[in-house]
Structures are given as C-alpha cells and as structure tokens.
Amino acid sequence: MQRRCFMLGSLVGGLPAAPAFAVEASKKIASGTCSKAVYLTFDTGHMGIAQLVAQVLQKHKVPVTFFAANEATKEGGSSLGDFWAPWWKARADEGHQLASHTFDHMYWLADIRDKATGQVTHFKVKPSAGPRAGQSFVVSADEYRQEIARSAQRLTQITGRKTLPLYRAPGGKTSPALIAAAQQGGFQHVGWAPAGFLGDELPSDKYPNERLLAQALKNIGGGDILLAHLGIWSRQDPWAPAVLEPLIVGLMDKGFCFRTLAEHPAYQGWIAQHR
Numbered sequence: 001m002q003r004r005c006f007m008l009g010s011l012v013g014g015l016p017a018a019p020a021f022a023v024e025a026s027k028k029i030a031s032g033t034c035s036k037a038v039y040l041t042f043d044t045g046h047m048g049i050a051q052l053v054a055q056v057l058q059k060h061k062v063p064v065t066f067f068a069a070n071e072a073t074k075e076g077g078s079s080l081g082d083f084w085a086p087w088w089k090a091r092a093d094e095g096h097q098l099a100s101h102t103f104d105h106m107y108w109l110a111d112i113r114d115k116a117t118g119q120v121t122h123f124k125v126k127p128s129a130g131p132r133a134g135q136s137f138v139v140s141a142d143e144y145r146q147e148i149a150r151s152a153q154r155l156t157q158i159t160g161r162k163t164l165p166l167y168r169a170p171g172g173k174t175s176p177a178l179i180a181a182a183q184q185g186g187f188q189h190v191g192w193a194p195a196g197f198l199g200d201e202l203p204s205d206k207y208p209n210e211r212l213l214a215q216a217l218k219n220i221g222g223g224d225i226l227l228a229h230l231g232i233w234s235r236q237d238p239w240a241p242a243v244l245e246p247l248i249v250g251l252m253d254k255g256f257c258f259r260t261l262a263e264h265p266a267y268q269g270w271i272a273q274h275r
Contacts, residue, residue: 034257036222039224045230047075063096069102070130080103092159092161104129104130108173109125141184144178149185151167172191192225201234205236209239
C-alpha cells in the first residue's frame with residue numbers, strides 16, 4: 001500500500017505548466033538543428049517501469065509517442081484503469097503523444113475471406129488481455145475498428161486530449177486487408193524500423209542489456225522509429241533501468257534528436273486529415 005500511495009503522489013505532482021518537451025523539440029526543428037530525428041515509441045506492458053521511463057524522459061526533455069492497450073499490470077488492475085489514469089494524464093500534459101495499441105492487445109492471426117466474393121471481410125484474432133485473453137475467434141472489420149477506437153476513446157477520456165489517429169497492431173502483426181480496415185476507421189498503422197527494435201522483449205540471457213545498447217547505438221539512423229515497452233513480464237533483467245538513459249544520451253551525443261510521431265513526415269498528412 002505504501003508503494004501505491006507514493007506512486008500516485010509522484011504521478012500527479014511536479015508537472016510542468018506547459019508541454020515543455022514538445023516546445024523544446026519544436027524549437028530545435030524551427031532552428032534547423034534537428035537534422036537527425038528519431039521517433040521513440042513505447043507500447044504498454046506490465047507498467048512496472050513506467051514511472052522510471054517518465055522520469056528519464058522528463059530529465060532529458062525527450063518527447064515520445066505511447067501506444068496504449070488495457071493490459072494487466074504489476075500494480076493490479078490494468079494499464080488503462082483508474083490507477084494508471086493520472087500517469088497517462090501527466091504524460092499528455094507534458095507534451096507526449098498517445099495512440100491506440102488496440103484495447104485488449106488483440107493480435108491478428110489471419111484474414112477470413114467471403115466465399116462468394118473472395119474479399120476479406122473478417123479477421124481471426126487472439127487478444128492477450130481482457131475477458132477473452134488467450135482465445136482465438138473471428139471479428140468483422142467493423143469490430144476490429146471498434147477495438148482500435150476503444151483504446152483511443154479511453155485515452156481521450158483520461159487526458160481530455162485527442163489521440164493521434166494512428167495505431168500499432170500488437171506484435172506488429174498485420175495484413176494489407178487489416179491495415180485497410182483500420183484506415184477506413186481513421187487509423188493509420190505504425191510499425192518500427194529494423195534498427196529501432198530495441199529488444200526489450202527478448203530473453204535477457206541471450207540478449208543482455210549491454211548487447212542491446214551497443215547494437216542500438218551502432219545501427220539506429222535518422223528517421224528511425226524506435227520500439228520499447230513499459231515492462232515485459234518474461235524478461236528477467238529489465239531493459240529500461242539499464243538501457244534507456246544511456247541510449248538517449250548516446251544518441252544525443254551522436255547528433256540525434258527526438259520527435260513524436262506527430263512530426264514524422266510519413267504521418268503528418270494523415271494526422272492533419274484525420275485528427
């Protein structure tokens with residue numbers, strides 16, 4: 001109980017009066033000093049490192065994009081539940097961008113075609129959260145769009161701000177038909193760069209943090225979208241405490257700067273039309 005009270009106090013206190021991170025990034029862009037932009041993104045997880053992530057981002061004035069699903073957390077409840085609502089509100093107030101990761105962290109498994117027309121009308125899916133976690137079943141294209149929208153609506157309810165009209169499919173698993181269905185609902189899919197896969201969901205015995213950090217600093221290039229998570233249940237040696245800050249500092253030392261996906265040239269047009 002003591003830890004929970006401490007966390008809630010730290011989540012809602014000490015926030016900047018304005019979205020300082022977004023202002024800082026915009027100044028760099030306007031001045032022409034941000035020629036090597038990278039786009040750090042976080043998907044939800046068990047949220048055990050969420051406060052650490054927030055502190056590191058605030059310390060280094062790094063704006064990021066969070067893709068949120070309603071997943072089980074170490075604190076009990078779920079990542080879009082009432083306990084974590086102040087955390088999301090604080091991140092939005094700081095200038096970070098939020099987007100959907102589907103509500104029940106719903107993995108796409110296969111397209112289902114209509115036998116008469118041959119057109120994809122349904123999808124086989126398997127959520128890892130929610131009341132049907134671990135079950136495989138079929139949803140219509142409209143039901144899949146509602147699944148994406150549900151997370152975005154919850155984030156807007158919490159923060160009072162519109163989310164980006166973007167989403168990330170769990171595991172990055174998609175098909176052209178799935179992406180098209182999401183687009184019809186106003187959501188553009190976002191993946192990540194090969195070099196931007198930061199490896200925090202890999203087994204730590206085979207992929208230790210030192211190796212992941214060195215690999216990222218060596219391979220990440222300008223324009224890359226980077227992917228990490230707010231806690232991975234299966235990783236024994238947590239990634240963020242050892243890698244996040246050295247990664248940010250190392251990339252900055254190499255001349256990189258950080259932007260949210262709201263400023264990514266591949267998505268700016270879509271965002272302007274659909275937000």
